[in-house]
Amino acid sequence: MPELPEVETVMRGLRPSLEGRRFQKVIQRRDKLRFPLPENFAQRLTGRCVVKLARRAKYVLVHLDDGMVLFFHLGMSGRMTILPRVSGAEQRPVLDPHDHVIFETDEGEEIRYCDPRRFGMMDLVAEADLLQHKAFRDIGPEPLGNGFNGPILSERLKNKKNSIKAALLDQRVVAGIGNIYACEALYLSHISPERPAGSVQGSEADLLATTIKSVLTRAIEAGGSSLRDYVQATGELGYFQHSWAVYGREGEPCRQCGEGAEAPVITRVQQSGRSTFFCPGCQR
């Protein structure tokens, strides 16, 4: 499911429960998710204190007090749930079969990582080696950081022969964009997803970079407000309803094309195996 804004929301939601807290108990219920979990995973986390949380691309980074970093990716179906401390005879909800890892903090809160499709991953790496890890080695700039703007995007797209849609999904070009925000950013920029990536240069790259920033920023804000401090009553993080401008709107009239009697219709095509939604009228 999650792209950059959802991962950011999950990270911010976990902060109050994890930063400065100690892992009292860690339960690992599976050998592997997408990849095998590290050796002695639970033991290595138990007793460790969390120094800070951060995000890089679609990964949440949990910096620990022994110089290691726990990091995880939610894949397509991963979710985190925070359950408050229980006292006496109170019981927590029974575990779901897809609750793969459970963290209990010294405050008595329980954080469950549930991932039905198991496309997610978790790993443990020394902080000094983090940037060399294969998950991060080749990742492009953070779109909301200073290292991303029109000229930089333009440079990274130059000479690329694949479609601009495929290029935006390529984490080496820019980090954190997934299928939905790629569609949304191209739509709002009036750029056809089928254009060769290398043809998006100059003022179009400026516009696209600006649009990417605003679309992601607004999604993070929407997540924060609709989740009320990023945690729902159920304790679940990262899921918020959002109405997209173009994603999922196949067959609907384009809202950007004005009030003409026959506005073009949003079209769905397959690009590198993924659905792309766009307006053939206003995206050129």
Next chain:
DNA sequence: CCGCTGTCCTGCCAGC
């Protein structure tokens, strides 16, 4: 090196 395809896994939903 580059770009594209298939694949991992389960859940859900439309259509028959």
Next chain:
DNA sequence: TGCTGGCAGGACAGCG
């Protein structure tokens, strides 16, 4: 109702 096929927001290996 029950079955089936298609689709799902990601990322990687492997191929040409």
